[in-house]
Amino acid sequence: MNEAEVAAFQLCEVILTRGGTRILDRVTAVVPAGRCTAVVGASGAGKSTLLRLLNRLDDPTRGTVRYRGTPLDQLDVLALRRAVQLVAQQPVLLADTVADELRVGRPDLPAHEVAALLELVGLPAGFAGRDTASLSGGEAQRVCLARALALAPQVLLLDEPTAALDPASAAAIERAIHDLTARGCTVVLVSHNHPQVRLLAHHVLLLDAGRLIAQGPAEQIPYLKAGR
Numbered sequence: 001m002n003e004a005e006v007a008a009f010q011l012c013e014v015i016l017t018r019g020g021t022r023i024l025d026r027v028t029a030v031v032p033a034g035r036c037t038a039v040v041g042a043s044g045a046g047k048s049t050l051l052r053l054l055n056r057l058d059d060p061t062r063g064t065v066r067y068r069g070t071p072l073d074q075l076d077v078l079a080l081r082r083a084v085q086l087v088a089q090q091p092v093l094l095a096d097t098v099a100d101e102l103r104v105g106r107p108d109l110p111a112h113e114v115a116a117l118l119e120l121v122g123l124p125a126g127f128a129g130r131d132t133a134s135l136s137g138g139e140a141q142r143v144c145l146a147r148a149l150a151l152a153p154q155v156l157l158l159d160e161p162t163a164a165l166d167p168a169s170a171a172a173i174e175r176a177i178h179d180l181t182a183r184g185c186t187v188v189l190v191s192h193n194h195p196q197v198r199l200l201a202h203h204v205l206l207l208d209a210g211r212l213i214a215q216g217p218a219e220q221i222p223y224l225k226a227g228r
């Protein structure tokens with residue numbers, strides 16, 4: 001991140017301990033605003049945990065997380081979660097039909113916007129009437145993404161959003177991420193897909209056993225050059 005860029009999030013000396021283990025260990029990092037930041041590292045490195053700190057699903061044991069300069073614990077948590085939407089790896093659906101799911105946070109969402117949001121995440125408009133219980137894992141995750149997008153969030157936190165998808169569906173999500181950042185949305189993307197990270201990320205945070213061992217542009221992160 002260069003000096004002219006504004007930080008969406010700043011993590012300062014963040015420690016997160018669970019059951020006596022440091023899951024995040026003195027992480028100091030910046031997430032630039034209006035950019036795509038990828039969080040990478042081996043399984044168990046702490047990527048999802050870091051994501052959950054950003055909308056206060058977890059709180060640091062020590063250290064500070066700031067959003068636009070304000071410590072998260074000084075912000076209204078519901079307002080924060082509306083502005084900073086998390087799409088988890090394991091989707092949690094709340095309504096009976098897909099259209100109602102997209103209206104969870106926007107009860108007045110018109111049918112044409114439901115259709116447009118579904119198209120954005122690579123699902124046909126006809127999905128609006130589908131029973132949410134009948135969706136596959138990858139479909140459910142995309143419905144959760146569409147539900148998040150319905151709220152026009154300032155920040156989107158995406159935990160492996162294409163891991164369960166076929167290549168065409170994954171490409172639709174990658175286009176959506178690209179368009180969102182082009183329009184000024186901040187995206188934080190957890191991904192094991194290195195070509196995807198190189199394609200989308202302006203900034204990369206590399207975690208190893210809870211420690212941040214590198215941050216910067218993808219081309220400066222040797223871990224991403226290993227060919228995957």
Ligand SMILES: Nc1ncnc2c1ncn2[C@@H]1O[C@H](COP(=O)(O)OP(=O)(O)OP(=O)(O)O)[C@@H](O)[C@H]1O
Pocket residue numbers: 018019023041042043044045046047048049050
């Ligand atoms: N509530 C908890 N109690 C104890 N350990 C936990 C808890 N939550 C997470 N962990 C551990 O913390 C470590 C980091 O978990 P996390 O889910 O953040 O990793 P990750 O990098 O996202 O992994 P993956 O790539 O496999 O999704 C893991 O070893 C996990 O088992």
